[in-house]
Each structure stands twice: as structure tokens, then as C-alpha cells.
Amino acid sequence: MGDFGSRVRALLAERGISLRATARALNYDPAYLSRVINGRQQPSEALAAALDGLLEADGALVSLRVPEVRPPEPGAGRPLGIDGDIAHMRASVAHLLAHDNRYGGGTVAPAAVQVWRAEQRKLDRGAVPERARAGYLSAVAELAEIAGWLLFDSRQWDASRTAFLESHLLARQAGDRTMEWFALDMLAMHGVQTGRAGEALRIADELLTRPRVPPRIALLARMRQGRALAQVGDHRRALAALEGARAGLEDSISPRDPAWAWWVNDSEITGHEGEALLAAGEAKAAIPKMRRALELASAHFPEGRGTLYYSVALLAAYATTHAWRECEATLVSINTLLETVASERSRARLRTTLRVMARQPDAPPGVLDLVRQTARAS
CATH class of the missing domain: 1.10.260.40 (lambda repressor-like DNA-binding domains)
Structure with missing residues (x-):
């Protein structure tokens, strides 16, 4: 230690x-x-x-x-059986997330699915003893959630939704309320990304009306609520919901908050505020939000998945306002990130933004050259 x-x-x-x-x-x-x-x-x-x-x-x-280990029984060796399986699942989650933060979910999503499915088959066969069932269910629920997130980042929408639904079911069977909340939040995120705004709003409402929901869970619910409201055109309520999430950020560190919510920070909230402004057609107002989100993400992971995500979001805002000098600088940094980060979600958005930029008659030749270069790399 x-x-x-x-x-x-x-x-x-x-x-x-x-x-x-x-x-x-x-x-x-x-x-x-x-x-x-x-x-x-x-x-x-x-x-x-x-x-x-x-x-x-x-x-x-x-x-x-x-x-943390107990003194071994005479003749005992390394953990085997169900206890060893649970330890393997927990270790797999940590390594998968560390890889994802740096490189994106594309390359490790199949490995996550393999581990999740292999362990869930043991549950389906009834091979887990009753004494270990709750802990095993909880560990598999977390694996399903991680697999769902990595599939989501890989733009495998149907597969990721299936994983999130499985995670929710397993968490409920385990009696693991915190993992159940996580799965619900991921389903709301999925709904926002795939145009199911109504589903995201229903999930947010469910979380916000549950008794004694931890502050960080309520914050997440308001964040998803804000993005869904922006999608359906209710921009005033969308920004109000995101303001509520930001207000909760300073006050939301609580012993009741689940450990998995560590990633909910200023960068996350600021980025969602920028996305809501973009959806509302207020690209100029979105730019400082996106800049700040990128600055915060880069401080922790300068060459990671989050840095690419916010770089692409910022490029979209710059392109909408025809800020070509800023577009050029952002494209240069994006090309460097594309060498290592395999986030298909960000790459797909980048390709869409590049197509829009290529059609702008006032785009300078130097910017168009960078657009073509970046399109080949993405």
C-alpha cells in the first residue's frame, strides 16, 4: 500500500x-x-x-x-471457482476502463463482451451456488454495463442497448441498487444518442422521483433530462435542467453517492451544456462551453478519448459559425488524436462535420486541404 x-x-x-x-x-x-x-x-x-x-x-x-485477502487455509492456493471468477471480473472492469479512457472503446469492446457473456452463461446454467449468487450477479451486471458502454462508444447501438438492459435486470436480481441506477443512466444516455428522447425523459423522471436518491444520481438524471429536452426543442427547460445539474455538482459529494459516479465532473456538465446550446442553434454561445470542456478533459487525459470527443464537438461549433482559423487549429490537433484514439462515436461525428465543412463556399483552401486529410484519417 x-x-x-x-x-x-x-x-x-x-x-x-x-x-x-x-x-x-x-x-x-x-x-x-x-x-x-x-x-x-x-x-x-x-x-x-x-x-x-x-x-x-x-x-x-x-x-x-x-x-484484501484472508489468511489461506492449509493447502489453499490462488482463488479458484466462483470467488476467483468474481475477482477476475472486477479486475477486468478496471483494465477495460483504463484502456477506454486513453484509446476509446473500439478495440476492447469485443473482449468486454466475451468476458461478460462467459460469466453470464454460468448464471444461465445455474452453476453459481446460492451463497455467492448476489455477489456474482452484481459483478456480471457491472461487466454488462461496461460492455454496453464500450459498444456504445463503438456505435453498436442495438448491442449496447441489449447490454444495458441485461445489466439493469441483473442488478435488480442482485439487489444492487447502485448498479441498477447506473444501468438506468446508461439507458437514458443511449436514448439521447439514438433519438429516444421520450425514453430518456421517462428514465430521468423515474430517478428524480425515487425517494432518497443520492445527489450525484439526481445530477445525472437532470443532465440526461436537459439533453433530451433540447432534442425535442424545449430549450428553455433544457438549459434550466442543466443549470440544476451544475448547481448540484458543487454539493453532490455525499457518502451515499455510488463509487462509479467518479467521472461526473465539471467537464461532463460543461460539455452537455455546450451540446444543448448547439441543439438550440446557439453555436456562438456553445463555443466557450466546448472550449472549457476540452480544457478540463485535456488536463487529465491530453491524448485520450474525452479529448477527442470534445475536440470534435468544438470543431462542429466552429464550423457552424464559420470560424475557419479556429477550425484549422482544431483539425491539426484532431489529426494527432486520430493516430491513437479508436472512438467510433467521435469519428462518425467528425466525418459528418467534415462533410458539412467541405460544402461551405467560404471555407479557405488551406482548411479544405485539412478537411480532406482528416477525412482520410477518420
């Missing part, structure tokens, strides 16, 4: 990130984070994975975490 804490402290110093800013970004109590970093408490698997992603440690922090 000392090695883990020392490595985290070194990475925080290297990136100029304070402990309190880290706690806020990851939705963890600063006192707990301080105990972990100073070697007084063992980090959870979720915290190790979250820090690994935030600090771009490429799995190093996950590997440095010392698993």
Missing part, C-alpha cells in the same frame, strides 16, 4: 493536481483519499481504477493495489 500511495502522490505532484481537487473530480471524501494516499487505509478496487484513469497511469495503480 505504501508503493500505491507514493505513486499516487508523485503523479499528483507531476500533474499539479491537489488532493481536494482529486477528491472532487472522483467524487470521494477528501479525508478517505488522504488516508489512502498516506498509507493508512487500503484503497478500494473502484478507487484504484478511478485514480488510474484520472492520472493516466496505464494500469500501474490498479496493479499496485494490494488485494
Whole structure:
């Protein structure tokens, strides 16, 4: 654990990130984070994975975490059977997410689906003993959710929706309310992306009307609600919902918030505000939002999936306002990101934006050359 804490402290110093800013970004109590970093408490698997992603440690922090183990029984070896399967699933989630944050979901989605389906087949065969059933169901539900997200980023809409629905069902069977909320949020996100605004609004309403829903879950529900309202043209209510999400961001660190919500941060909210403004036809107002979201994402993952996503969103806003000088600079940075990030969702949006730019009569020749170069790379 000392090695883990020392490595985290070194990475925080290297990136100029304070402990309190880290706690806020990851939705963890600063006192707990301080105990972990100073070697007084063992980090959870979720915290190790979250820090690994935030600090771009490429799995190093996950590997440095010392698993909590009981003294082995005489003759016992490494974990086998159901307990070993659950440990494997948890480790797979951490590594899949670390890869996704840097490179996007395209290359690892098949691996996630393979692990999820293999473990779910054991449930379907009745091969999981009753004593371990709840924990096993919960672990498979998380795997299904991760597989769904990676499929979503790969633009495999039907497959990702199936995975999210399976995750929701498994979480309910496990009695894992936090994972059930996660699956519902992912379904709402899917609805916004695929034009099911009504479904996203129904899910948001369900989450917002449930008793004792944690603050961060309510924040997510308002965020999805805002994007769905923007899609159906109710821009005033859309921006009001997103303002409510932003107001909740400062107050939403709570012991009741699930650990998986660490990624809900200022960059996420700001980006959704920009997207809502774009949908409302207010591209000029969207530009500073997109710039800020890109700045925040780049601070943590300068060459990662989020940086590509917000770069493409910013390019769309620039192109709409015919800000050609800014388009040129953004295209240069996007071309570099395309060398490593395999997010088909961002690449598809990029291709659409490039086609729109290529048809603009006032686009300078230098910009059009970059458009053609980027189109070949995407």
C-alpha cells in the first residue's frame, strides 16, 4: 500500500493536481483519499481504477493495489471457482476502463463482451451456488454495463442497448441498487444518442422521483433530462435542467453517492451544456462551453478519448459559425488524436462535420486541404 500511495502522490505532484481537487473530480471524501494516499487505509478496487484513469497511469495503480485477502487455509492456493471468477471480473472492469479512457472503446469492446457473456452463461446454467449468487450477479451486471458502454462508444447501438438492459435486470436480481441506477443512466444516455428522447425523459423522471436518491444520481438524471429536452426543442427547460445539474455538482459529494459516479465532473456538465446550446442553434454561445470542456478533459487525459470527443464537438461549433482559423487549429490537433484514439462515436461525428465543412463556399483552401486529410484519417 505504501508503493500505491507514493505513486499516487508523485503523479499528483507531476500533474499539479491537489488532493481536494482529486477528491472532487472522483467524487470521494477528501479525508478517505488522504488516508489512502498516506498509507493508512487500503484503497478500494473502484478507487484504484478511478485514480488510474484520472492520472493516466496505464494500469500501474490498479496493479499496485494490494488485494484484501484472508489468511489461506492449509493447502489453499490462488482463488479458484466462483470467488476467483468474481475477482477476475472486477479486475477486468478496471483494465477495460483504463484502456477506454486513453484509446476509446473500439478495440476492447469485443473482449468486454466475451468476458461478460462467459460469466453470464454460468448464471444461465445455474452453476453459481446460492451463497455467492448476489455477489456474482452484481459483478456480471457491472461487466454488462461496461460492455454496453464500450459498444456504445463503438456505435453498436442495438448491442449496447441489449447490454444495458441485461445489466439493469441483473442488478435488480442482485439487489444492487447502485448498479441498477447506473444501468438506468446508461439507458437514458443511449436514448439521447439514438433519438429516444421520450425514453430518456421517462428514465430521468423515474430517478428524480425515487425517494432518497443520492445527489450525484439526481445530477445525472437532470443532465440526461436537459439533453433530451433540447432534442425535442424545449430549450428553455433544457438549459434550466442543466443549470440544476451544475448547481448540484458543487454539493453532490455525499457518502451515499455510488463509487462509479467518479467521472461526473465539471467537464461532463460543461460539455452537455455546450451540446444543448448547439441543439438550440446557439453555436456562438456553445463555443466557450466546448472550449472549457476540452480544457478540463485535456488536463487529465491530453491524448485520450474525452479529448477527442470534445475536440470534435468544438470543431462542429466552429464550423457552424464559420470560424475557419479556429477550425484549422482544431483539425491539426484532431489529426494527432486520430493516430491513437479508436472512438467510433467521435469519428462518425467528425466525418459528418467534415462533410458539412467541405460544402461551405467560404471555407479557405488551406482548411479544405485539412478537411480532406482528416477525412482520410477518420
